[in-house]
Amino acid sequence: MSRTVYLNGAFLPLEEARVPVMDRGFLFADGIYEVAAVLDGTLVDNAAHLARLDRSLSEIGIRNPHTEAEWTRLETELVARNGLTEGLVYMQVTRGVAERDFGFPKGDVAPTVAMFTQEKSITGNAMAETGAKAITVPDLRWKRRDIKSVALLAQVLAKQQAVEAGVAEAFMVEDGLVTEGSSSTVFIVTKAGTLVTRPLSTALLPGITRKAILALAAETGIAVEERLINAKELGEAAEAFYTSASAFVMPVVEIDGQPVGNGRPGPVATRLRALYFDFARAA
Numbered sequence: 474m475s476r477t478v479y480l481n482g483a484f485l486p487l488e489e490a491r492v493p494v495m496d497r498g499f500l501f502a503d504g505i506y507e508v509a510a511v512l513d514g515t516l517v518d519n520a521a522h523l524a525r526l527d528r529s530l531s532e533i534g535i536r537n538p539h540t541e542a543e544w545t546r547l548e549t550e551l552v553a554r555n556g557l558t559e560g561l562v563y564m565q566v567t568r569g570v571a572e573r574d575f576g577f578p579k580g581d582v583a584p585t586v587a588m589f590t591q592e593k594s595i596t597g598n599a600m601a602e603t604g605a606k607a608i609t610v611p612d613l614r615w616k617r618r619d620i621k622s623v624a625l626l627a628q629v630l631a632k633q634q635a636v637e638a639g640v641a642e643a644f645m646v647e648d649g650l651v652t653e654g655s656s657s658t659v660f661i662v663t664k665a666g667t668l669v670t671r672p673l674s675t676a677l678l679p680g681i682t683r684k685a686i687l688a689l690a691a692e693t694g695i696a697v698e699e700r701l702i703n704a705k706e707l708g709e710a711a712e713a714f715y716t717s718a719s720a721f722v723m724p725v726v727e728i729d730g731q732p733v734g735n736g737r738p739g740p741v742a743t744r745l746r747a748l749y750f751d752f753a754r755a756a
């Protein structure tokens with residue numbers, strides 16, 4: 474079956490979907506995106522993803538072309554047309570097509586809306602059993618990381634460093650502090666058993682999985698602290714893990730070549746991963 478994508482009101486075969494050269498997403502990375510997981514053919518925590526999409530758009534002054542109900546209908550139809558049971562829905566909105574000029578285009582230029590699905594095994598991800606390895610890299614990004622911008626060059630370069638190091642993720646460090654993973658939120662568990670992640674600010678993306686994990690941890694009686702994480706703490710932590718819509722909860726067993734804890738996925742990460750699956754399936 475050919476892959477079907479969504480572009481500006483139409484469901485099309487991937488090969489037929491074309492975006493003009495003058496699209497501001499292409500020329501300026503003038504746009505935002507969102508990624509939601511699909512489990513058992515159902516969108517996971519989708520209302521939260523659509524709320525973040527709406528916020529990202531409003532922060533850069535692009536009108537949201539769809540209501541939450543319309544977005545949900547489009548996503549659901551795309552998932553059905555592709556027969557997707559497990560994987561991701563990707564959504565992107567750019568400021569649209571106009572003659573190249575830095576300032577916003579004059580007049581009512583329609584935003585470009587593109588969506589596609591990706592098949593991905595989330596339940597059968599073998600890395601969750603053994604745990605992932607990570608490296609630390611400098612955070613080279615701009616100062617509004619709370620906006621889910623399609624300008625991802627710094628993350629592309631960070632992830633490529635991880636690929637070349639033979640590890641799964643790059644933890645980005647700024648002023649000696651861990652900001653987040655190249656495409657994930659970083660958590661540690663201290664030796665005292667406290668779950669720690671960086672507080673929300675313009676320095677990091679407000680992870681949708683992060684929010685759910687903090688709530689699940691609190692409900693389970695795990696002590697939670699939102700505070701800055703010094704990169705040195707990574708080497709002293711009992712556990713580390715990262716979260717994202719595509720990885721859910723991924724235990725980290727080695728950072729910069731040093732084992733984390735006993736070098737195996739820890740009990741807190743393992744428990745939160747199981748709880749997140751229950752949460753995702755209940756949605």
Ligand code: PMP
Nearest residue numbers: 656657658678680681682717718
């Ligand atoms: N931080 C960054 C930089 C990311 O790209 C992602 C993945 N979208 C996350 C955190 C995790 O966010 P979420 O849990 O919403 O996928």
